């Protein structure tokens with residue numbers, strides 16, 4: 001069991017250090033942690049945001065715990081050398097095609113949500129977003145038409161195998177939760193979405209224990225605000241998932257608590273907080289490490305099948321929050337290390 005630890009830039013190293021302390025405290029047999037450089041930190045040391053040595057560590061590991069990348073002072077670099085390219089490179093090189101983002105409101109934090117507390121308190125959902133296809137990766141371009149008007153285009157496309165594998169990821173996630181999967185598309189208008197819906201229905205035959213529903217994306221955006229408690233797992237394409245997962249995170253309201261996973265075929269995955277490098281608070285010991293600690297719990301669950309250990313971490317975080325241990329992002333005053341200590345004490 002080998003975990004690559006890529007802390008990255010800004011608050012990445014601070015929050016990752018606390019997650020590592022939590023992992024080590026579990027004393028899991030045969031667990032090995034290997035550090036690697038990514039992002040701006042890697043560029044400064046090796047001249048590239050994703051050096052070959054880092055990729056090699058990733059390939060020889062079973063999972064990656066990732067902090068954050070981003071560094072404004074490197075904005076002048078050509079795109080391929082910018083810190084953010086590390087994430088895109090890892091996605092591509094490791095075939096990470098499924099992005100999982102749980103959104104849950106912890107007890108006592110209902111008023112952080114942009115929604116009414118009684119609605120917010122019911123949110124406990126997981127968004128499974130396809131990462132490698134859709135309009136982001138289709139043929140694209142700009143041109144000037146004969147009559148002089150400029151035109152831009154991006155082709156939206158999905159091949160059936162791409163839909164099938166993300167559908168499987170969605171159904172499997174639903175099996176591990178409440179057994180409800182909502183597939184989100186725009187099948188009334190888009191050919192891509194009609195194929196998406198057909199393939200999801202085909203795949204559903206293999207999961208008779210999961211209740212499948214379909215929803216148009218515009219309605220899903222509305223229901224996420226109106227009745228988010230009705231959702232268990234949402235599976236959707238790259239573009240719709242990009243938008244809905246940010247919307248869901250605001251419904252929850254706390255950027256320092258939200259974890260994510262990017263999964264490949266099999267059990268390999270990259271786990272990271274959804275927040276960025278937060279340069280405004282980097283190096284000050286103020287960042288909330290809970291999102292990264294919860295990402296480590298997702299890692300143990302998905303890549304190693306360690307459900308009990310994952311649940312222990314999640315319960316310790318929930319207990320710390322219930323006891324009023326809150327970082328600045330939650331209107332509290334607890335620092336990075338103090339929050340890590342509080343979680344460890346409740347483990």
Ligand code: ATP
Pocket residue numbers: 011015068069070255256274275276277278279280281286287288289291327328329
């Ligand atoms: P990126 O481009 O890297 O995604 P961003 O501009 O989207 O960065 P974040 O880094 O996600 O921004 O930070 C957004 C705001 O939330 C900042 O004010 C930051 O200080 C705050 N923030 C982010 N993560 C945390 C955290 N773990 N604890 C406390 N505050 C945080």
Ligand code: MG
Pocket residue numbers: 275276
């Ligand atoms: Mg951001």
